[in-house]
Amino acid sequence: MTKKPDVVVVGGGFAGCEAAWAAANAGCEVLLYEMRPQVMTPAHQTDLLAELVCSNSFKSRNPDSPPGQLKEEMRALGSLMIPTAERNSVPGGEALSVDRVEFAKEMTEQIEGHPRIKVVREEFTPEKFNPDTPTILATGPLTSPALSEWLKSLTGQEHLYFYDAVSPTVTADSINRDVVWEQSRYDKGDAAYLNCPMDKEQYERFVDALLAAEQVPLHDFEKPAYFEGCLPIEEIARRGRESLRFSNFKPVGLTDPRTGKRPYAVVQLRPENREKTLYSLVACQTRLKWGPQKEVLRLIPGLEEAEFVRLGVVHRNTYVDSPRVLNERLMVVSDPDASRRKGILLAGQITGVEGYVESGAIGILAGLSAAALAGKATYAPPPRETALGSLMAHITNRESPAFAPMNINWGLFPPPAGADQPTGKKTPKDVVRKRKLEAARVALGRWMEELREERAMA
Numbered sequence: 001m002t003k004k005p006d007v008v009v010v011g012g013g014f015a016g017c018e019a020a021w022a023a024a025n026a027g028c029e030v031l032l033y034e035m036r037p038q039v040m041t042p043a044h045q046t047d048l049l050a051e052l053v054c055s056n057s058f059k060s061r062n063p064d065s066p067p068g069q070l071k072e073e074m075r076a077l078g079s080l081m082i083p084t085a086e087r088n089s090v091p092g093g094e095a096l097s098v099d100r101v102e103f104a105k106e107m108t109e110q111i112e113g114h115p116r117i118k119v120v121r122e123e124f125t126p127e128k129f130n131p132d133t134p135t136i137l138a139t140g141p142l143t144s145p146a147l148s149e150w151l152k153s154l155t156g157q158e159h160l161y162f163y164d165a166v167s168p169t170v171t172a173d174s175i176n177r178d179v180v181w182e183q184s185r186y187d188k189g190d191a192a193y194l195n196c197p198m199d200k201e202q203y204e205r206f207v208d209a210l211l212a213a214e215q216v217p218l219h220d221f222e223k224p225a226y227f228e229g230c231l232p233i234e235e236i237a238r239r240g241r242e243s244l245r246f247s248n249f250k251p252v253g254l255t256d257p258r259t260g261k262r263p264y265a266v267v268q269l270r271p272e273n274r275e276k277t278l279y280s281l282v283a284c285q286t287r288l289k290w291g292p293q294k295e296v297l298r299l300i301p302g303l304e305e306a307e308f309v310r311l312g313v314v315h316r317n318t319y320v321d322s323p324r325v326l327n328e329r330l331m332v333v334s335d336p337d338a339s340r341r342k343g344i345l346l347a348g349q350i351t352g353v354e355g356y357v358e359s360g361a362i363g364i365l366a367g368l369s370a371a372a373l374a375g376k377a378t379y380a381p382p383p384r385e386t387a388l389g390s391l392m393a394h395i396t397n398r399e400s401p402a403f404a405p406m407n408i409n410w411g412l413f414p415p416p417a418g419a420d421q422p423t424g425k426k427t428p429k430d431v432v433r434k435r436k437l438e439a440a441r442v443a444l445g446r447w448m449e450e451l452r453e454e455r456a457m458a
Contacts, residue, residue, distance in 0.1 A: 005031035006374040007367070008135040010124040010147070012036070012049040014081055014356050015348025015363030016138035017111055021080040022367030023136075024116040026377040032111065035123035041142045047121075048104035049111055050081065058085050058096040058357050059407075064433075066408045067357060069440055070387035071096075074361050076448055077368070080110060081360045126150040131341040134370040138347040138363055143318040151320065154335045154344060159321035166313050166404040167284040168297060171411050172277050173429055174307035175269070185253030193270055194279060196302040197256045197263035198249070206299045207241055210234050213292035216313075232286045232314055248283040267300050274399055278309065278411035286312035309409035310354075321403050322352045322395040328381040329369045330362070343373045352395045352405045361388055361408075362395075378454040383443035384414055385436075413440065 007023040009016050012034030020032045037047035044051055059067035071082050085096055088103040112119050125146050129135060139147055151160050175194065182191040198206065210233065236243045245251075249265040256263050272278035281300075286293060290311050298304055320326070325334045330351065332344045347366035348359035365381075365388065372379035382388035390412040397403075406412070416435035 003029045005029050005118070005133060006376060007031070007370045008124075008130070008133050009033070009138060009367075010136065011138035011140060011348070012111070012119070013138060013140050013348060014050050014360040015140070015350075015366070016136070017050050017107055018074075018079060018081060018360040018363030019136045019138055019347050019367035019370070020111060020117050021114070022078065022364045023371045023374075023376075024114050025078055026368060026371035028116065028371050028374055028376045030114075030117045032117055032119045033124040033128075034119060034121060035144065036121070038121055039123045039144070046101075046104065048101075048108050049119075050107035051104045052098070052100040052356070056090075056097050056100045058082075058098065059355065060094050061096045062094055064437055066387060066410055066413070069437060070357055070361055070391075070408050073382070073386055073388050073440075073444055074357070074364060076444060077364050079360065079364060081107065081356075084110065131337075134343040134345065134373040136345045136347050136363075136366045136370050137350065138366070139318075139350060140359075141317040141319070141349050143350065148318060151318075154332050155320050155325045156334060159325050159334065161317070161319055161321070166310065167281045168286075168293070168308055168312045169272060169278050169280045169310040169406070169411070170269070170303065170306040170308055171409075172271075172279055173426075173432075174303075174305055175279065176302045176304060179302035180269070181257050183254055187253075193268045193282070194302075195254055195256075195263075196267040196269065196300050197251075198265040198267070198301060200264045202299070202301060203245060203249075203265045204241075206296070207237050207244065209296045209299055210237050210288075213288045213296050215287045216289050232312075233284055234286060234288065267303075270401075272400065272411070273394075273397060275415050277413075277415065278409075280310075280402075280404075281312075284312060285314055287314045288312065309411050310404075310406050317349070317405065319350050319352050319405055320346065322346075323398045323400050323403050326351065326396060328392060328396055329372075329379065330366045331369070331373075343370065345370055349405070352403060353391055354405045354407045358391060358408055361391060365392070378451070380447070380450065380454070383447050385439040385443035386447070387413070387440060389443070390414070410436065 006028035007030050009020045009032045020030045024030045062068045074082050084106050085098045088098045090097050090099050111117055180194045180196050182194055184192050245265045249267055251263045251266040254266055268282040269279040270282050272280050293311050298306055325332055327333045330345045335344055345366045347363045351362055353359055353362055369379045371377040384393055387408055394406055394412050410433055413436040416439050
């Protein structure tokens with residue numbers, strides 16, 4: 001590359017590769033920094049771009065699933081990783097699973113072979129930042145110490161997290177409303193919580209199962225010094241059988257309308273979005289393995305048939321409080337010097353999305369947004385109804401009181417028109433989901449046509 005870059009991308013993972021690819025295909029000269037192999041991470045084994053460090057699955061191929069719809073939207077925007085995954089797929093049932101080495105090799109070859117992308121194999125440090133060039137930080141969950149410190153200055157330390165201590169999340173329509181009731185403690189403010197009551201026998205059974213369940217082992221680089229405010233519930237239970245009942249599960253200020261009495265213990269659920277399609281289990285962060293975790297949590301009255309869209313985790317993961325940090329163009333608006341800079345954007349897992357596909361999807365949007373800032377393209381945020389728009393709504397939802405990373409799931413899609421029947425009867429779940437997909441596909445087609453018209457005019 002002999003020209004000054006139009007866009008700089010930091011990080012050669014899924015988000016960084018998709019961001020660089022999207023910006024380059026929009027006409028930008030792109031400089032992509034990848035510190036490996038000069039500086040390795042505790043999780044990576046090779047110097048290949050887009051190396052898979054965990055599962056080799058890109059989730060469901062089913063076009064009628066949320067991951068399937070997200071893949072289709074990425075293809076429509078010219079994704080690199082999805083067609084590359086398909087060319088390097090291995091048997092995986094309904095899942096799009098890949099040969100991890102061959103996939104990463106082809107991704108590396110494609111990126112390094114693009115005439116408008118130059119890959120620099122060195123660590124990007126703040127001293128290399130040019131305020132006149134849109135810069136995308138796609139450094140992932142193991143962001144280097146130097147960049148983490150820089151992010152603190154851009155976002156404010158209170159908006160930067162290094163460990164996930166995330167409570168599980170369930171779909172609203174899988175909660176047994178015959179058991180739970182809506183009430184805030186002491187009836188203060190709106191009735192914002194759903195309450196799952198436990199009697200003494202149910203509480204004892206839950207604690208027994210919790211203490212016996214298998215935990216996820218932590219890697220050496222993931223071992224956190226727990227804060228008291230985000231202890232895993234199994235750690236609290238080990239301090240004494242009654243510990244949860246007098247802390248996370250305390251029933252004070254609540255009255256079960258079925259009995260007229262205060263329960264022995266209560267697990268509270270808090271809505272995750274304005275539409276109340278998702279509820280998180282308040283203060284239920286845990287390191288239990290996912291299979292046992294579901295079994296234990298379904299012992300909670302009202303959650304016997306709960307559908308989990310996110311399970312509890314406590315692990316190393318650098319991410320920002322995106323609703324307070326980013327705008328709909330993925331620009332860091334909390335940056336105190338934003339007015340003097342062309343634009344600092346974030347992409348991928350650091351924005352608070354989970355998963356390879358989700359990270360790549362946000363990378364595409366960041367690449368297109370940066371290309372627009374560089375004057376090479378136009379950018380319009382994806383419609384709310386789409387899978388892309390649903391992810392963006394999650395990471396920019398300023399009404400979210402406690403932000404946590406999430407995969408694409410049905411609960412992130414907005415309720416479709418006519419979701420409730422005039423009689424007040426609940427519309428079947430499969431019908432609601434079909435309408436969500438129809439709305440997403442219509443909105444995607446309309447958006448793509450608008451983008452084509454804008455490009456033609458430009």
